[in-house]
Amino acid sequence: MKYKLIEKGNPSQPAAPKKWYPNAVNAGKFTVSDFAKEIAGRSSLTRGDIENVLTNFFDELPTFLKVGMSVQLGNFGTVRLSLSGEGAENPAAFNAATIAAKVIFTPSVELKNGLNDIKFEQI
16 A cells, blocks of 8 residues: 655644654545456356445445444444534533434454555555
8 A cells, every 4th residue: 555644733732843644545446336347257246236236235225324223244344323413501402403423434353354464655
């Protein structure tokens, strides 16, 4: 994986000296169609079959997240929603319109272990 160094300051200590941090370089996008093509080469399913399954999966995923379920994706990990909102002095004063949802992905141990041997290259 390629990276470049970026100089950043500490926002909580503006007077502190800046430091250099690694920043991942995006090598491009890998689409659902690309995944389908790769998987089709290793299975008896066609690229269209795989793309259809993945597309239907992505279409249905929000349905389960919206009702509060976490979705376990085998050896890939788990997807769930997290909520944030403005605090209120008491429950009666809370305004549900301030709630915002965001998607949280937690990788599985298998996925994390599969990334242990990354080779880094500075550009």
